[in-house]
Amino acid sequence: MASKSFYAVVAGVGSGTGRSVALRFAQSYPVVLLARKPESYSDIASEINKQGGQAFGITADTSDPQSVTAAFEAIKKKLPDKKLAAAIYNVGAGFAIKPFLEVNVSDLDASLNSNVRGLFNFAQSTLPLLLSSATTHTPVYPPTLIITGATASIRGSARFGTFAAGKFAVRGLGQSLAREFGPQGVHVAHVIIDGVIDTPRTKAWEVNGGVEGGKLDPDAIAESYWHLHTQPRSSFTQELDLRPYVEKF
Amino acid sequence: MASKSFYAVVAGVGSGTGRSVALRFAQSYPVVLLARKPESYSDIASEINKQGGQAFGITADTSDPQSVTAAFEAIKKKLPDKKLAAAIYNVGAGFAIKPFLEVNVSDLDASLNSNVRGLFNFAQSTLPLLLSSATTHTPVYPPTLIITGATASIRGSARFGTFAAGKFAVRGLGQSLAREFGPQGVHVAHVIIDGVIDTPRTKAWEVNGGVEGGKLDPDAIAESYWHLHTQPRSSFTQELDLRPYVEKF
Amino acid sequence: MASKSFYAVVAGVGSGTGRSVALRFAQSYPVVLLARKPESYSDIASEINKQGGQAFGITADTSDPQSVTAAFEAIKKKLPDKKLAAAIYNVGAGFAIKPFLEVNVSDLDASLNSNVRGLFNFAQSTLPLLLSSATTHTPVYPPTLIITGATASIRGSARFGTFAAGKFAVRGLGQSLAREFGPQGVHVAHVIIDGVIDTPRTKAWEVNGGVEGGKLDPDAIAESYWHLHTQPRSSFTQELDLRPYVEKF
Amino acid sequence: MASKSFYAVVAGVGSGTGRSVALRFAQSYPVVLLARKPESYSDIASEINKQGGQAFGITADTSDPQSVTAAFEAIKKKLPDKKLAAAIYNVGAGFAIKPFLEVNVSDLDASLNSNVRGLFNFAQSTLPLLLSSATTHTPVYPPTLIITGATASIRGSARFGTFAAGKFAVRGLGQSLAREFGPQGVHVAHVIIDGVIDTPRTKAWEVNGGVEGGKLDPDAIAESYWHLHTQPRSSFTQELDLRPYVEKF
Numbered sequence: 001m002a003s004k005s006f007y008a009v010v011a012g013v014g015s016g017t018g019r020s021v022a023l024r025f026a027q028s029y030p031v032v033l034l035a036r037k038p039e040s041y042s043d044i045a046s047e048i049n050k051q052g053g054q055a056f057g058i059t060a061d062t063s064d065p066q067s068v069t070a071a072f073e074a075i076k077k078k079l080p081d082k083k084l085a086a087a088i089y090n091v092g093a094g095f096a097i098k099p100f101l102e103v104n105v106s107d108l109d110a111s112l113n114s115n116v117r118g119l120f121n122f123a124q125s126t127l128p129l130l131l132s133s134a135t136t137h138t139p140v141y142p143p144t145l146i147i148t149g150a151t152a153s154i155r156g157s158a159r160f161g162t163f164a165a166g167k168f169a170v171r172g173l174g175q176s177l178a179r180e181f182g183p184q185g186v187h188v189a190h191v192i193i194d195g196v197i198d199t200p201r202t203k204a205w206e207v208n209g210g211v212e213g214g215k216l217d218p219d220a221i222a223e224s225y226w227h228l229h230t231q232p233r234s235s236f237t238q239e240l241d242l243r244p245y246v247e248k249f
Numbered sequence: 250m251a252s253k254s255f256y257a258v259v260a261g262v263g264s265g266t267g268r269s270v271a272l273r274f275a276q277s278y279p280v281v282l283l284a285r286k287p288e289s290y291s292d293i294a295s296e297i298n299k300q301g302g303q304a305f306g307i308t309a310d311t312s313d314p315q316s317v318t319a320a321f322e323a324i325k326k327k328l329p330d331k332k333l334a335a336a337i338y339n340v341g342a343g344f345a346i347k348p349f350l351e352v353n354v355s356d357l358d359a360s361l362n363s364n365v366r367g368l369f370n371f372a373q374s375t376l377p378l379l380l381s382s383a384t385t386h387t388p389v390y391p392p393t394l395i396i397t398g399a400t401a402s403i404r405g406s407a408r409f410g411t412f413a414a415g416k417f418a419v420r421g422l423g424q425s426l427a428r429e430f431g432p433q434g435v436h437v438a439h440v441i442i443d444g445v446i447d448t449p450r451t452k453a454w455e456v457n458g459g460v461e462g463g464k465l466d467p468d469a470i471a472e473s474y475w476h477l478h479t480q481p482r483s484s485f486t487q488e489l490d491l492r493p494y495v496e497k498f
Numbered sequence: 499m500a501s502k503s504f505y506a507v508v509a510g511v512g513s514g515t516g517r518s519v520a521l522r523f524a525q526s527y528p529v530v531l532l533a534r535k536p537e538s539y540s541d542i543a544s545e546i547n548k549q550g551g552q553a554f555g556i557t558a559d560t561s562d563p564q565s566v567t568a569a570f571e572a573i574k575k576k577l578p579d580k581k582l583a584a585a586i587y588n589v590g591a592g593f594a595i596k597p598f599l600e601v602n603v604s605d606l607d608a609s610l611n612s613n614v615r616g617l618f619n620f621a622q623s624t625l626p627l628l629l630s631s632a633t634t635h636t637p638v639y640p641p642t643l644i645i646t647g648a649t650a651s652i653r654g655s656a657r658f659g660t661f662a663a664g665k666f667a668v669r670g671l672g673q674s675l676a677r678e679f680g681p682q683g684v685h686v687a688h689v690i691i692d693g694v695i696d697t698p699r700t701k702a703w704e705v706n707g708g709v710e711g712g713k714l715d716p717d718a719i720a721e722s723y724w725h726l727h728t729q730p731r732s733s734f735t736q737e738l739d740l741r742p743y744v745e746k747f
Numbered sequence: 748m749a750s751k752s753f754y755a756v757v758a759g760v761g762s763g764t765g766r767s768v769a770l771r772f773a774q775s776y777p778v779v780l781l782a783r784k785p786e787s788y789s790d791i792a793s794e795i796n797k798q799g800g801q802a803f804g805i806t807a808d809t810s811d812p813q814s815v816t817a818a819f820e821a822i823k824k825k826l827p828d829k830k831l832a833a834a835i836y837n838v839g840a841g842f843a844i845k846p847f848l849e850v851n852v853s854d855l856d857a858s859l860n861s862n863v864r865g866l867f868n869f870a871q872s873t874l875p876l877l878l879s880s881a882t883t884h885t886p887v888y889p890p891t892l893i894i895t896g897a898t899a900s901i902r903g904s905a906r907f908g909t910f911a912a913g914k915f916a917v918r919g920l921g922q923s924l925a926r927e928f929g930p931q932g933v934h935v936a937h938v939i940i941d942g943v944i945d946t947p948r949t950k951a952w953e954v955n956g957g958v959e960g961g962k963l964d965p966d967a968i969a970e971s972y973w974h975l976h977t978q979p980r981s982s983f984t985q986e987l988d989l990r991p992y993v994e995k996f
Contacts, residue, residue, distance in 0.1 A: 065852050100927055101875060105812050108867050112859055116912050120855050128848060142494070156922030164919035165863050172915030175903030180847055183495045198483070213483040220484035227476040233494040234447070234462040235469035240489035245391070245482040246432045314603050349678055350626060354563050357618050361610055365663050369606050377599060405673030414614050417670030421662035424654030429598055640992070681993045696981070711981040718982035725974040731992040732945070732960040733967035738987035743889070743980040744930045 062118035115166030311367030364415030560616030613664030809865030862913030
């Protein structure tokens, strides 16, 4: 099976989308989990390994170029013979909803760092590997970089300025990467998650009247990420949105 | 199996997307094929029936309200106990690329009729059925209306005015339907097909330098339509694009 | 003064944008007013003529090609020596806000006719004249076609399906015309009017909490149309939005 | 004349848009010019003062919060009795067109700093002043913040990734500011300049076949900025595009 020769890497795992994506991709690939703190990835790695998959975590801060470089050196040592099939960028803190005159430049920097600087560093490390997979190997599916976006990727709402700055920037960079690397066989896709994700952290939130399905099921998000990965190069999606059926948009 | 109680209908079958979508959905549902001429659907119906699926065609002109009403009355007679799981609107002629001062109002009408008037009629007939499936039955997947769009759905290029008029209109109507029927449990999605589809008709066309994968494989398009259909209501996609990896955009 | 040799035509005059645009352009040009009923234009023509401008009305239904052709033949007889400087398409009825299953195809047709078919006919008659002005004469400002859009031009809201269909179509056609005729020196611009216009008909409407400036002042809209007309060809705007400062968007 | 009580500030003056905007607004207001180097503003200030206007420059790096704060303290000392009528953010270096794997994180930072961090700092200093003008004084026109964008504000082209990141971010932040401060009476507008501006630096560039009007005349850009400033609050434009008539888009 081709998947034995390939692996996936997910940056930004925790209790929501990142965890579900890791579990979904682990059905086909060994999965490397990146997070700033071991407690964000250790349970997920255990869960995957227990289910017969293969996973390990690396502590890394994607906003720091050195940290990302070090992470990929560590991956190379751990998986010397494997090629990268899929890279998912799911980092994105810096979510401050405040009147503009109450935020300060460090809020902006937090958003830019975790969103666009992080994607930049992650893409610098993963795209050479994805290109190599595309050109010199025979992956089952085209090598893929998937980027998690949000409502704020396409809409700058009042009091979301610093978050929108980071998310718009990610979308712009992602589009540029899609246009540069698509013709080289690497699929770059951007997913606009428009709603609240159903995670332990949001369990108590009353969203969309509390109806079932009113929050995004992260496993469903992961299924769409997997679908993106399986698209053949004759039919790439660059962008799709995902939202609960009752979400206003 | 739930699919025994449900069926799918595809309007606009021929040699490309419509055929592939019909074949894909026929793996799970009986499929009804609508086209203006029997020669457009008869081979596809035979192919599906030979493969152990179930399909039949009905001659209908979606731009004509009476014709669409009659088609769904005929479906009801043929499949009295089945509920509608998925409706795909894939009609869209009226593709005249001409300097604006050389087109005439009949070119515009041809585009509006096959694109937006047809969708209107098809949606008037299918949405009550999809709503009924959503609320009183237990479909495996949320009932779905999928609409085929094109580059001209989001871009009015020079000399594509009448085609863009029809395609923009379809997108506007589709968005409106998504916002009205999504909260009622019916998934309405719009797919922007941005490139030339690989069909017998386009076989000889030199597209994107003639590279493999330079045209959209209709089977790959169909796979994305199927993915849309399978999305649970906590995670609906309203719009996605599909294009060959080498396509400029 | 160059304006003595040129005229402007406004399709769709009544009590709002059309009237204000006519008055504004009448400061520089003789203005021809098109409307389906004389009562829509007669007062405006009188008002302009009383103020020392020059204006007359022609009864025409822009959705009917023959009617539009006849109108421009009548204009030619009335203004045999004048060239067209600016054409404004401000027609757009078909505004039915209803649940989709309560509208019927005649609602759709009403929207398509007054919006996109009307623009098509108007553009077929005016673009040859605007091109002629651009290439063989020396207008003060580049010959201009300005099209009135609405919120529904870029957003298909629930229960606005037929209206959105017409408005999206207009936007698609307008973009296409801009891309084809811009390089030939004709400026085609689309204006998204996002809010309620302050007219006698809307006087009693409580909009945006009833605050002053909560509805669009049609004279302010007209000022932006005039600005578009005065843009030199090195710096054309294709699209702008206009909304009250308190409007949610 | 009300303008005696008000002033305008332009960040990012040099030989193109910033200079023309300063000259245009100087017809009505004293103008403060911000640039990182005195040679960028000194000639413009002289030119305005010679023509009977009033202008002075302040050396400031908008990407540095302290530098911006200091600049506005200096303005307050120089113009203690004047209120801010208009603030224009026209900074935006970081324009590196390179294959993604040849750029590094300092290219990204340069783009983010000059584009979105600079706008953030500038907006933090100017919005309180604009708000004060809107609420406690009677400006002739609604107080205005105008932001210069580019093609890369809405399109991430191949090899433009770092520039697009900065420009998308600016657009997202600008939208957010428009939605927060519009209802408070401050007009925030974003201008997409889609083409090459005709400046001494670009004089030799062969653009659009070298035709006259193939580059954007910065004086024409300035005229549109002025139009935005004069819009009454019943009719604000949030975004418009500007491009040469022959520009492909």
